[in-house]
Amino acid sequence: MSLVVFSGLVIFALVVGxxxxxxxxxxxxxxxxxxxxxxxxxxxxxxxxQSSENTHFSGKKLNINLATEExxxxxxxxxxxxxxxxxxxxRTENGxxxxxxxxxxxxxxxxxxxxxxxxxxxx
Numbered sequence: 786m787s788l789v790v791f792s793g794l795v796i797f798a799l800v801v802g803x804x805x806x807x808x809x810x811x812x813x814x815x816x817x818x819x820x821x822x823x824x825x826x827x828x829x830x831x832x833x834x835q836s837s838e839n840t841h842f843s844g845k846k847l848n849i850n851l852a853t854e855e856x857x858x859x860x861x862x863x864x865x866x867x868x869x870x871x872x873x874x875x876r877t878e879n880g881x882x883x884x885x886x887x888x889x890x891x892x893x894x895x896x897x898x899x900x901x902x903x904x905x906x907x908x
Contacts, residue, residue: 846907849888850881861902868893882908 847860849872857869864872868891875891882888885906889899 846905848908849885849906850876850908861905863898863901864894868898884908 854869854873857864857872858866871891885908888894
């Protein structure tokens with residue numbers, strides 16, 4: 786019996802001693818640098834994501850309730866800076882457009898202009 790107790794105590798002491806003094810070795814980490822072309826691809830990809838996040842597009846259509854004057858003027862054919870300002874001013878004074886055809890309430894946007902942009906806008 787004493788041999789069993791003594792063996793148990795020795796094993797216990799070894800386990801406690803090992804746990805108390807064990808220090809794991811740091812593993813070596815190797816860094817593999819990107820090539821300049823890979824860095825360029827990553828940069829361009831992140832810039833494309835950022836620019837798409839800054840626009841007010843739903844799918845491929847411009848949301849006329851959220852778009853800025855610049856976005857309207859740059860993305861809608863036949864709409865320059867003057868009409869873009871009128872659209873934003875109209876939206877500010879009258880609230881959001883409830884339907885895309887409501888954009889014809891803006892001075893200077895008639896049926897012809899609406900026909901040209903209706904497939905490119907949404908509310």
